[in-house]
């Protein structure tokens with residue numbers, strides 16, 4: 505099946521003329537037709553555009569052009585602005601928004617010949633861990649519990665549509681964004697590789713902003729090598745984003761073959777709590793064993809401020825969100841409600857356009873930034889953020905990378921964790937520290953829980969050393985030889 509190929513294999517097949525880019529794109533469009541009504545992984549399918557791009561790819565291939573992604577069909581998280589294609593951010597307020605420009609990351613992918621199948625579902629404005637906050641309905645995780653295949657599981661969030669699409673073979677890879685775990689946690693829930701690069705490695709220009717100092721674009725794929733190919737195309741300096749790093753993009757694909765011999769891998773002791781589920785701990789221990797067997801040295805390290813990570817994140821992220829989302833006033837972007845006067849128009853537009861979780865974040869954010877509370881909350885959170893970064897800097901004085909679990913559980917069912925927002929926020933326990941510190945981190949599928957659901961291990965690296973993250977991730981991938989498949993997939 506063409507939909508089962510990795511990006512690396514499809515690239516070779518296209519170059520060898522074993523099949524055409526149109527064949528490959530059509531196979532994915534048919535899979536979307538068959539499965540998307542159930543999975544709801546795409547908000548928008550850009551069928552005609554995808555076929556046009558595939559035809560252009562075939563012309564390029566016939567001319568012997570060798571770009572990194574010529575003819576490779578991808579899903580784009582609906583948070584990336586795509587010129588002429590509706591971009592909703594999972595929100596009602598942006599339902600009518602058709603961007604007149606292309607985000608830098610998606611422009612880079614198009615430059616390299618990629619085909620865009622459509623825009624993937626997500627939690628509203630990327631706020632969530634389950635894709636349940638999307639105004640366009642929940643996404644179904646293509647994986648099923650062994651004992652109970654009737655339960656509808658969440659794909660994780662916020663990039664739930666991207667993860668479900670790649671897992672179910674509706675796309676060969678996808679873009680995501682990770683503000684507190686939104687690439688790594690859905691990757692873990694859907695048995696995929698997800699990479700959050702260093703802050704500044706991928707441009708944020710044209711990505712709908714959630715929390716600007718925490719937002720990281722990155723790739724989803726089914727293998728470590730494929731995620732390296734995608735990141736290699738997405739990354740690069742962009743003068744339009746002042747936080748974009750003026751650094752050359754390394755050969756991430758080559759880094760996957762480096763091995764881990766002689767690397768020092770740190771095991772952060774604060775990530776182990778008394779409440780850690782046995783399965784998650786067992787997988788972590790197994791990962792440690794694999795890396796040791798592959799020639800790495802395992803070192804115990806301490807990240808003492810880890811326990812403040814979630815509290816810090818849930819102050820800084822809503823604060824920035826409340827400021828970023830002020831632009832949705834019904835005047836400049838998207839939907840507009842009628843009002844008696846300007847203020848009434850603002851209020852009605854925002855009350856009608858934003859969902860409950862987004863409103864909660866705006867309220868928290870404006871509260872922690874308000875005159876009487878700024879010092880008590882926002883300023884303190886910023887200070888703790890600096891200490892969390894210092895923890896990583898200290899640890900990386902001793903080790904080359906860190907190994908930890910990605911999420912505290914496997915995929916949960918739709919409706920679970922919904923009554924209590926704190927319970928939902930706990931999902932981000934192991935992922936938010938890397939966002940607060942801006943360091944690169946990946947999730948790699950490493951095993952299954954007792955229900956047959958995928959679990960990921962997380963590799964965290966030094967700033968701008970994604971190469972080591974890829975090397976360690978590839979070693980885990982090789983040792984884990986994860987071959988399990990989701991129940992719902994193209995041709996499955």
Ligand code: GLN
Pocket residue numbers: 630631632633661662681682683684685686687714821932
């Ligand atoms: N789950 C986290 C949140 O709700 C992270 C979301 C993200 O990374 N975009 O904020």
